[in-house]
Amino acid sequence: FVSTAITMKGTLSEKQEEPTLSQADLKKQSIQEVRRSLPIFPFREDLLRAITQHQILVIEGETGSGKTTQIPQYLMEDVRLHSRRNEIGCTQPRRVAAMSVAARVAEETGVKLGNEVGYSIRFEDCTSERTVLKYMTDGMLLREFLTEPDLASYSVVIIDEAHERTLHTDILFGLIKDIARFRSDLKVLVASATLDTERFSCFFDDAPVFRIPGRRFPVDIFYTKAPEADYLEACVVSVLQIHVTQAPGDCLVFLTGQEEIEACCEMLQERCRRLGSKIAELVVLPIYANLPSDMQAKIFSPTPPGARKVVVATNIAETSLTIDGIIYVIDPGFCKQKSYNARTGMESLIVTPCSRASANQRAGRAGRVAAGKCFRLYTAWAFKHEMEETTIPEIQRTNLGNVVLLLKSLGINDLIHFDFMDPPPHETLVLALEQLYALGALNHLGELTKMGRRMAELPVDPMLSKMILASEQYKCSEEVLTIAAMLSVNNSIFYRPKDKVVHADNARMNFTVPGGDHLVLLNVYNQWVESGFSTQWCYENFIQFRSMRRARDVRDQLEGLMERIEVEVVSSLEDSVPIRKAITAGYFYHTARLSKGGYKTVKHQQTVYVHPNSSLFEEQPRWLIYHELVFTTKEFMRQVIEIDSGWLLEVAPHYYKSKELEDSSSKKMPRKQGKTKDELG
Ligand code: ADP
Ligand code: MG
Numbered sequence: 001f002v003s004t005a006i007t008m009k010g011t012l013s014e015k016q017e018e019p020t021l022s023q024a025d026l027k028k029q030s031i032q033e034v035r036r037s038l039p040i041f042p043f044r045e046d047l048l049r050a051i052t053q054h055q056i057l058v059i060e061g062e063t064g065s066g067k068t069t070q071i072p073q074y075l076m077e078d079v080r081l082h083s084r085r086n087e088i089g090c091t092q093p094r095r096v097a098a099m100s101v102a103a104r105v106a107e108e109t110g111v112k113l114g115n116e117v118g119y120s121i122r123f124e125d126c127t128s129e130r131t132v133l134k135y136m137t138d139g140m141l142l143r144e145f146l147t148e149p150d151l152a153s154y155s156v157v158i159i160d161e162a163h164e165r166t167l168h169t170d171i172l173f174g175l176i177k178d179i180a181r182f183r184s185d186l187k188v189l190v191a192s193a194t195l196d197t198e199r200f201s202c203f204f205d206d207a208p209v210f211r212i213p214g215r216r217f218p219v220d221i222f223y224t225k226a227p228e229a230d231y232l233e234a235c236v237v238s239v240l241q242i243h244v245t246q247a248p249g250d251c252l253v254f255l256t257g258q259e260e261i262e263a264c265c266e267m268l269q270e271r272c273r274r275l276g277s278k279i280a281e282l283v284v285l286p287i288y289a290n291l292p293s294d295m296q297a298k299i300f301s302p303t304p305p306g307a308r309k310v311v312v313a314t315n316i317a318e319t320s321l322t323i324d325g326i327i328y329v330i331d332p333g334f335c336k337q338k339s340y341n342a343r344t345g346m347e348s349l350i351v352t353p354c355s356r357a358s359a360n361q362r363a364g365r366a367g368r369v370a371a372g373k374c375f376r377l378y379t380a381w382a383f384k385h386e387m388e389e390t391t392i393p394e395i396q397r398t399n400l401g402n403v404v405l406l407l408k409s410l411g412i413n414d415l416i417h418f419d420f421m422d423p424p425p426h427e428t429l430v431l432a433l434e435q436l437y438a439l440g441a442l443n444h445l446g447e448l449t450k451m452g453r454r455m456a457e458l459p460v461d462p463m464l465s466k467m468i469l470a471s472e473q474y475k476c477s478e479e480v481l482t483i484a485a486m487l488s489v490n491n492s493i494f495y496r497p498k499d500k501v502v503h504a505d506n507a508r509m510n511f512t513v514p515g516g517d518h519l520v521l522l523n524v525y526n527q528w529v530e531s532g533f534s535t536q537w538c539y540e541n542f543i544q545f546r547s548m549r550r551a552r553d554v555r556d557q558l559e560g561l562m563e564r565i566e567v568e569v570v571s572s573l574e575d576s577v578p579i580r581k582a583i584t585a586g587y588f589y590h591t592a593r594l595s596k597g598g599y600k601t602v603k604h605q606q607t608v609y610v611h612p613n614s615s616l617f618e619e620q621p622r623w624l625i626y627h628e629l630v631f632t633t634k635e636f637m638r639q640v641i642e643i644d645s646g647w648l649l650e651v652a653p654h655y656y657k658s659k660e661l662e663d664s665s666s667k668k669m670p671r672k673q674g675k676t677k678d679e680l681g
Helices: 004-009 011-016 023-037 041-053 067-077 095-109 138-147 167-182 197-203 231-245 258-278 293-298 356-367 380-385 401-409 426-438 450-457 462-473 477-488 498-509 517-530 535-540 545-562 577-590 645-651 669-680
Strands: 056-061 087-092 117-121 124-126 133-137 154-159 187-192 209-212 219-223 250-254 282-287 308-313 326-331 334-341 346-353 372-376 591-595 598-601 607-610 623-631 635-642
Touching: 023 041, 023 095, 041 056, 041 067, 041 209, 056 067, 056 197, 067 087, 067 095, 067 133, 067 154, 067 187, 087 095, 087 138, 095 117, 095 133, 095 293, 133 138, 138 167, 138 401, 154 167, 167 187, 167 401, 187 197, 197 209, 219 356, 231 250, 231 258, 231 308, 231 326, 250 356, 258 282, 258 308, 282 293, 326 356, 356 372, 401 426, 401 450, 401 462, 426 577, 450 462, 462 477, 462 577, 477 517, 477 545, 477 577, 517 535, 517 545, 517 577, 517 635, 535 545, 577 591, 577 623, 577 635, 577 645, 607 623
Parallel strands: 056 187, 056 209, 087 133, 087 154, 117 133, 154 187, 219 372, 250 308, 250 326, 282 308, 326 372, 346 623, 607 635
Antiparallel strands: 117 124, 334 346, 591 598, 591 623, 598 607, 623 635
16 A cells, blocks of 8 residues: 555656556655655664664654664665674564554565564564564563573664653663673664653663654644543544544544544444535544554555545554644543552553643644644643643553563562662562462562463463463363463453444343353353354354454464473363362452442452443352453453352462451451451551
């Protein structure tokens, strides 16, 4: 496909008049023209020289200037910097960005994706022997340290989107700074949007900063007079207003996640249908992490003449992906963030106001190709007084279990003195160590156990790892692998279109089995296997085929790893108790007990609720284990199973005392609660 920049510059039509050029030549030529038109292009030589001269270089440039797509290509084209034997790795905080950018660069270089240019994301490796440029998630590069602690196969590592400060990027900073000391041949590039690059320079021992001047057109910013009660509705109304009153130009809307985005797209389409031919065509396109890749690619295709494109995105479109032709931005001012309570160890996803830095990046997206407008669906007062200056780095608001396990596996025992750019809160580190100890991954000296070593082999969270490993003992690894795979494509299995809600809910009910949601997921998967992985079956049962296909891929990969960690893949016949025990062995932290007016977590007495989508919503069993918590209107447990409290003593004897698990029906709750609180101090 052809990028919009080409169409807008009109080069395509000029070239079409030359009869000697084939369609393919034309495309090649226009791609080269687009590459040359990017702000980074005039700095190509200077940049390459700077890279030759310095081992570590910080590169700062406006979003869309060409850092991600061009710098790796410049390196590939330059023999001084790159021998074909070694790889160039470029990390991205987001899966979608890694895939999308790799596809674009493969197209620009004229190779098939997965050959010279590829990508690697969790559960999906699209590279080959021939790959020299690999886009990858930051988490994947982190895992590569396990097999290759000095990253010997890389000649250049680019830590891109450094300003996002994801947990994995932050850990990479520390590890890469360390290996660069003894790998003098390794080049390290830290690429960032124009945000606080001095800090990166400072962290990397005053590495020089290479600045790419951006081209930016002015963006007019509009605020609402009063706060919006329903920002989704406000988005829809704003898009339609822009569509009917404003000059041509595409529109970008920032929402917080898949559900919101789908709802917004449906509402827009529905209202356009009602308006019919009274308005010009509106092309509505979603983009979020779980969107299948062919749908992702659509956001880049040119807008048909006379129509207007509106892309409804998560903050992936804030800096990771640049869509050309955007003139209008609608920003409700929210994002979904992980938040972590280091006292209780509870992690949840919360929709919160975004930072001013984010809001400004979002607005900037309207001014790339021409003067633009940004409509902020909040008041100027809120911008000033209710938003944080910058986003807090993820490392300070997340569970560190995964990363601590990984660092321990790399032989890094002293985590307190690890070279963090911003250290995590002390109590979060301690809690991660405690949790890993409770899971049996560390011994009482904080050293990695055999169990811990095996857990680290699996590219999943420690609790999920533990669940999989425990399935060996309970002889149900077949089932548990399926459940693990289904959980990893979480919340996108059941399809619930607005106009067929009743049918969809009935179809979902038909999958209900006793015991809880994990078993429902298992049932769905098994029936799909029986159907011969049928698309038609999915369609008839309101199941998302693509999610199922992904679950199958994940399952295959996990199964492939079982041999390495010496777990035999066997099936438990017809009884769900072993399966639920294995889940309990991994997730005993997430136990909730029925009490007056809802559930309370066992260790910290926090009030939580069963998610209305759960198969156990009405049943209200006494003891539950949940997979995750999401905070919307209240703390909801998503994916729950019923357990027997006795199992907790069986799977985590050093974590639970039988006294804590005495049955709550004896009406002694208040006293017990008080006591637990006292114990906590
Ligand atoms: P930066 O990393 O500096 O933000 P990028 O290298 O991502 O900039 O983007 C450079 C240009 O490449 C932009 O004009 C963007 O629209 C274009 N681009 C990136 N990915 C794609 C794609 N998949 N299809 C079409 N154009 C793309
Ligand atoms: Mg980029």
